[in-house]
Amino acid sequence: MKDSRFSRSEFLALSSLLAGSTLFPSKAEAAPDGGVAPVRPARGAVVPTPGTDGGVAGPVSAPASQAEYEQLRRGCTASLVAGSTAEDGAEYVRIGEWMQRQHLSSDVYGNGDFVQAFEKRIADLLGFEDACFMPTGTMAQLIALRIYADAGGPRTVGLHPSSHHVLHEDDSYAVLHQLRAVFLGPWTRPVLAEDVAQARDALGSVSVELPVRWLGGQLQTWEQLAALKRTCRERKVKLHMDGARLWESQPFYGRSYADICKGFDSVYVSFYKRVGAIGGAMLVGGRDFIRESRVWRHRHGGNLYQLAPQVASSAMRLDAALAAIPGLVKRAKALTALLAADPRVTVLPQPVQTNMFHVFLRGSPAAYSRQRDRIAREDRVWVAGGFGQTRVPGVVSTELQVGEGLGRISDADAARAFLRLLEAA
Template structure:
């Protein structure tokens, strides 16, 4: 019998261990943590100006090796803005990206409805696109968006040689290169390069602060000083230049200090967990060896029974494995997305494998 949402909320509230990302926090806990973190002399920003926000923008711009940066409420705002700027400067309306790009799946065609852009999809939704896919596009492009890593296919990354070949080709054809770096922070261990070296392949870069860095919300767009200056105007036009953004900026800054230095640990733990789970005959992991700290975990069995088993284990052991599963194209398999963070590090890998074995035993009983 499927567990009700009310029962799920009660069980989740009493959980003490989580294999996904960081420990959940209530708004009160988050705000209390910011009170302890913020300097007593700090002053609120005002319409994007002031030491607090400007110093953070400069810090991230330096980290990414770019001239300037602007803090915005969301990537959904800053990415279409910068793509519009790039296309207008080249006199071309077309942008190209992977079929599972965030702009395609989650933004209700904002690139077209707000900015008059046209999109071209590159390659298959089930794999990374390649240079050959890009070369086959007959239309002239104004901008190319590359997501690093590609979330919807398990956090996969192109090889460095392929990535440089793609961005070099784009530059040779006067196509702006933009990185959807919502999870760029997790790419460093795979490429074994500093963030500025990865970002150097792109004209502009967007990064997020509410994912692995654990911020409340917020993003930064980084690039040349003239592009960022124009982006600030569009931010104001779209209502994103809020009177004050300091709660988001402070939580982002805190997240950078707390988690950025642990990314390599999170990625190493992801490989350990993937290896341990792959031993179970009912589990498939994509990618087989995680390239970042995230993966897609495919479970074989009746979906509702697996979900119920996970909630039963959560109640018995106060350990949350997964809250739900989504159907897949593989017969008999459903999946969930697993991102390794601070909470994941506190559970022994062998314990995680044992708990998943229990899931299958309960689901099959």
Template sequence: MTTVSPLVAAFRQASYPVGGHGRKNIQVLKEALHEFDDKLESDIYGTGESIEGFQAEMAAYVGKEKAVFFPSGTMAQQIALRIWCDEKGKRKVAYHPLSHLEIHEEDGLKELHQIESLLLGERDRLIRLEEILALNDEIACLLIELPQREIGGVLPPYEELEAISAHCRANGIKLHLDGARLYEVLPYYQKSAAELCALFDSVYISFYKGIGGVAGAILAGDEGFTAKSKVWKRRHGGDLISLYPYYLSASYYFKQREPKMGQYYKEAVELASLYNSCEHVATLPLVPVTNMFHVHISVPKEKLEPILVALYAETGVGLIHYLRESSEGVCSFEVSIGDAFAQIPKELLKRTFERMANMLQ
């Protein structure tokens, strides 16, 4: 039997988890599939009316000619960069030092595709336009992640994105959007997905992060690009015999939650303000620009964990189930707002943070 930490156990017992869309279990799939006619035919190796219809819907949403459903974003993004490298005849791409491709994929881009990555900018901030303008290396593609998750979900000004896009097009550099959380940036930018994606040559979006589906991703671009992506998907083993549990749940939760992104964003701003009212606590960014942000608490882990355990037991509100500790004794974690936040009574939430402020003194 797996032993869980006291913090995890206390979080599971809490009546009101703060982040996400609630408990992630098989009910997520049961709820989604319950909405579909049981006579709906499955896809077969990525083809069929249901999957092709969903791909067409998502292509229209992001304003691209075509879209292809992938079982994972890791697969989709490596393939996107491979296509652009082949097209440009160059084996080098550029992205942020904390890109998912750099820190979570075991050098997949290098080992599987022999593509070299150029890490652009500093780890603790966004890539800046001037760094792109000063780039001397010949690259096939520049990848931009919106929002930049590992540094708090921050975003560049929209005007800077326009300037980056114009520079890349003028200099023959393909621009790819790591839009795993694309939906989550739209309320801040006050743009449609199609308007934002028009700045990019190819786009990846996820269906299990802010949307809360089971798994899966879309890769979108022009017809030539997506035709090549289908070949590479087959080479990567991505054409499972059936993908319907993934894209049907993606479709179901996309329709439910994409319209709520503005609400989640406002609630994230509200929650960050409560965190920042506590001594020793600071959010990054101070005021969120999406529905996600990071929390930093200047209290050592061995002291903070029992405080949180006691807080959850007393209030029934579960803030987080894990803590990362830096060498300076500062603990941090990520917050992402979804459906769960609206279920917490406002007075209870206020009392929870007042209690936490007292316990951290």
């Protein structure tokens, strides 16, 4: 993080100041380096710790262990946060049964008709020549950036301050591949063409997240995205997409995935996010690029003896997952409208652009965690994974995602359950 104004730990503490929101009187009072404090999702949630700040009507005891926490969460019939696939081996049974019904055989180090057919399907869907299945998105993206750096240009990569490369990979781009980050734009908005044009150093590549998670799923407008692509092309800067949540972006743009990806040199998509697979990712690009990516997958130790289980988990879920997205985004818009109607609640962004968003509340993380557990026991609705303290004293944030876990509960009932959190304020 030598080029950053903040250390990595300070980045992790950043939160958006939401200029012009109900929490703040004017844009002029917002700090220029805002952001969103990373909030632990349910999958990696921290066991709530009882505090002394009160705020909860009546005594409510927090779960005494991680196991009790998980039991409480799984006992809910509806959830406003992203969840993992079914536990206790049920997912693995379904994978095996699905492969048997499809009469599929496994692969050997990724070589097999089934794996290669799925790679071609995703390449076609995103409008690229070829694709390579990867065990993780981190591996996929590091490989893309390394290939671009080795092509002879500057070993610099333009990144948003909240990029996954920056916050969640222990500086692997620098330690493993000797790349140097150049931070583009402020924390408070996605990367734009002007950020590339005005970069303080020559850029070899740019990695752009669509949508930006720590901005509540914000996206560039179609015109802004086109300008970003054009600027990178004119400056001969390779443009890579961190498409971990690309699937959820399609309703906002109203265009095909291939049209959205056109102009990017490479794209990574995730299969455990939104699709709900047990893991896995895909890196897509030109034929020569993917040929070299396979070599780097081997060098990274990612050329697993059998990739078929991860691929099958992805393939058997993909169609239903993509078909559900427009409805989930529609529900997210309705739900956020209900939440934002309460003046004690601030939603980012507003209007919501995907099926995910951030909510800001006044109070303390401990008090809200205890109230969340009380709601789970009484209403059987899991209303939040965790609460992060923002840089604004007395304001916390949480990340919500509308998914199948919301079930058949109405939007009004979901909003009512979430607003019960305010009893802890």
